[in-house]
Amino acid sequence: MTPPRHRSGRVVCAAFVAAAGTAAIAPAAGAQQDMADVVIETIELESDLFMLMGRGGNMGLSVGDDGAFLIDDQFAPLTEKIQAAVAEVSDHPVRWVLNTHWHGDHTGGNENLGKAGAMIVAHENVYRRMNPAEFADVVGRSEQAPRAALPVVTFEDGVRFHWNGRHIGVTHIGTAHTDGDAIVHFPAADVFHMGDTFFRDRYPFIDVDSGGGVDGVIAAADFVLAQATDATRIIPGHGDLATVADLRAYRDMLATVRERVAGMAADGRSEDEVVAAGPTSDLDAVWGENSERFVRAVYISVTGENQ
Numbered sequence: 001m002t003p004p005r006h007r008s009g010r011v012v013c014a015a016f017v018a019a020a021g022t023a024a025i026a027p028a029a030g031a032q033q034d035m036a037d038v039v040i041e042t043i044e045l046e047s048d049l050f051m052l053m054g055r056g057g058n059m060g061l062s063v064g065d066d067g068a069f070l071i072d073d074q075f076a077p078l079t080e081k082i083q084a085a086v087a088e089v090s091d092h093p094v095r096w097v098l099n100t101h102w103h104g105d106h107t108g109g110n111e112n113l114g115k116a117g118a119m120i121v122a123h124e125n126v127y128r129r130m131n132p133a134e135f136a137d138v139v140g141r142s143e144q145a146p147r148a149a150l151p152v153v154t155f156e157d158g159v160r161f162h163w164n165g166r167h168i169g170v171t172h173i174g175t176a177h178t179d180g181d182a183i184v185h186f187p188a189a190d191v192f193h194m195g196d197t198f199f200r201d202r203y204p205f206i207d208v209d210s211g212g213g214v215d216g217v218i219a220a221a222d223f224v225l226a227q228a229t230d231a232t233r234i235i236p237g238h239g240d241l242a243t244v245a246d247l248r249a250y251r252d253m254l255a256t257v258r259e260r261v262a263g264m265a266a267d268g269r270s271e272d273e274v275v276a277a278g279p280t281s282d283l284d285a286v287w288g289e290n291s292e293r294f295v296r297a298v299y300i301s302v303t304g305e306n307q
């Protein structure tokens with residue numbers, strides 16, 4: 001058995017690392033200038049509901065007389081640009097920030113927005129991984145965040161918001177991308193934000209060191225597919241706005257790779273042997289050339305080596 005993996009340090013998601021190189025791992029020094037060229041793009045889903053893209057995880061935004069409700073907040077140097085993007089579509093500031101999980105490319109703006117008066121909401125395990133000083137029993141990755149960056153409201157299975165005239169459902173689906181993922185549903189708009197349980201058109205990063213696992217990622221896709229219509233629009237954690245067909249293709253890819261890797265593991269093959277066997281070679285043309293980290297995460301998931 002592999003011993004439990006204890007790691008600490010800034011964690012961002014694979015897509016961002018691939019785009020920005022090593023600067024993403026240690027952004028402190030060069031972050032300000034690295035972010036200087038970032039433009040926040042606003043995609044209108046309804047007149048009061050938007051997807052925002054900048055650098056890092058995709059954001060969702062509901063606006064109205066109650067105040068802005070923001071899903072994820074990318075990196076700290078982008079906060080002013082994000083606030084400016086909100087101001088373009090609303091007279092009201094950000095009152096709520098809902099973190100889909102704890103990674104730094106989704107929570108990096110928490111401290112700024114928290115100090116500006118936003119209430120931060122997340123799964124309890126987000127709070128734990130961002131506050132290891134109080135939770136010495138956290139297994140795997142964690143990183144102490146400043147107090148203002150921490151969630152002030154946490155949930156276990158889910159929570160509902162009744163805000164800006166909308167009913168906003170937030171659901172936790174077991175251990176998926178991490179152990180603290182939230183999927184957000186705007187039923188009247190037929191819109192989901194799946195956080196990093198969904199990477200559109202690419203292999204996902206499954207953070208097994210933060211309690212993630214491939215079966216939970218598949219379950220997250222199934223959860224959304226079960227409620228989706230042909231018109232459903234899905235904000236993925238990374239990648240462009242997606243359709244149900246995109247999510248179904250992703251789910252099928254996940255299930256295929258999981259089945260292959262589980263079969264090889266059951267035959268006694270090691271993690272390195274499974275990687276060497278190329279279990280995604282016929283899929284790479286569609287999903288990306290570099291599947292190694294994904295395959296290793298699937299292997300660790302199905303063998304329970306991260307338990």
Ligand SMILES: [Zn+2]
Nearest residue numbers: 012013103196
């Ligand atoms: Zn992530």
